[in-house]
Amino acid sequence: MATAVAKPPRPPRRRPSGAARRTPYVLIAPAVLLMLGFIAYPMLSVLYYSLQDYNVTKPWRNGFAGLGNFRRILFDDPLFWQSLLFSLKWVVAEVGLQLALGLALALIVNQTFVGRGLSRALVFSPWAVSGVLTTTIWMLLYNPATGISRYLADAGIGEYGTSVLSDPDTVFPAAVLAELWRGVPFFAILILADLQSIPNELYEAASVDGAGRFRRFFHITLPHLRDAIVLSTLLRAVWEFNNVDLLYTLTGGGPAGSTTTLPLYVANTGIDGHDFGYASALTTVAFVILLFCSIVYLRLSKFGSDRT
């Protein structure tokens, strides 16, 4: 991320006085204090508690645990592995599909056509919808008695009483589809903004040289979008990993724990199960995994390197 903070040198101005030198620190103080208190401190406390046995319902066992929590996570906790695996599956499916559809959508609404403004507003609208509201809407659609499937069955497609959310085979695609509905606009909006920053002259020059639509896409559009795509997929991946509300309300982690994500498992352990020590160790492990994946991804995608 170092490239992000590079800034062009500013022409030197007169030397600031002591008070003027303090001004920026006074200005950032509220933000810094809030972030220290509610981001940095909690992270440190997570590290601390990850090495402790700390459970308010079993105070007699509280105390230093060494690496005991971590040993339990790695070797003795099938739920951890199950939820981690599900989280990865969820993130990969969502980010991949959202990117593909978002890119296609952005390319379409970047064209000139009648009704473009309205179409944009409409296709982007689920962007602002919350996870719980998405659940509400899709539960109405998926309802076996009165949902879409009933009307499809009326029309001779499929069977009556199809309940996609309680069948372990269909619950994953059903949840993925609901999340896609509100996730695609995010990529579409970002990519559209970046598409508009491609100088038209590039396309004109390519057309003069006889490049067709596909070659223009692969040689101009895609390379130009690369950094934006890398960064937005990474942020989206963290966000989808973090995304508990939709799955929590749509499937409740079920059926039979098959859709429990890692953050949901952590929250259950720490807050409902009161096992702060173990939940902290789980959090630490999740952080390490996220950090590792982010670094590998940035390296592999050669983010920020000069393109030709």
Add this chain to the structure above:
Amino acid sequence: MTTTVPETNGVPLPHVAPATRPDRGGTGPRRGRRALTAGAPRWQIYLPLGLYLLFTLVPFYWMLLFALRPSGSTSLVPWPATTAHFSKVWNDLGFAVFFKNSLLIGVATLVMTTVVALLGGYALARFDFRAKRAFLLALLCSQFIPGALMLVPLFQIFSELRMIDSLWSVIVAETVFQLPLSIILISGFIKNVPVSLEEAAWVDGCGRIRAFCAVVLPLLRPGLIAVGSFAFVHSWNHFLFSLMFLSTQEKYTIPVGLSYTIGSGESVELGTLAAGGVVAAVPVVIVFAFIQKWLVTGFSAGAVKG
């Protein structure tokens, strides 16, 4: 070009695009682009777009349909419409209270985020100071911290501060997670205001604060509206913090109330649930309609250039 940031929690962000880029959105067809896309037959635009619109709009329609048609009806047109479901969620299920709580949290988060981010953003845009790089780096890194993983330690902190079951716990947590992005955004907007404007005001005898309020602030209005709307939409939508930190029913927010309505299963009619969904959607739809034209074009002008 250096790239920064988009997004936390689903807010698409500014984009790194040259600040001078004209808005292609509403200005009508442009010759050059049209010549280029002439290769794409109309049906290649309208067919996929139509299908996608169907995918986007049918779910919204479905919710409205259930909310407006009487229970037991299987008609696909919500006519004759009834308001029975709305009065039930609003009065009997307590959505009036949840709505008020959500509104309070949303507005307080909006105000706190905007004020604190304005201060920090101004420092970043107008001063060179030692800790600047470190501060920026901290802001960027915090984008990669999943709030869901912070639930447990935050819960502990708020318990120690005796803020559990107070709306303030949610307001503070929302503000903290909104801040980094808002600061980066606002500093980008401030950088787009020429320093010379401010300096002219100083020459005229204004202090820094007065010059800022009189010259810079009015020019920041679109940016502040966007940042404020994001903060509002986010905290309006956010579920986890309110679910975990608020425990009595008088403190619930709309998403929490909605989730309990979902969870109550057969005992609540689908029409009532749908009406609750509409209540949850209305403010967000209004804000979205208000800011959507900035999402792509205006926001790329607020480009975060390092």
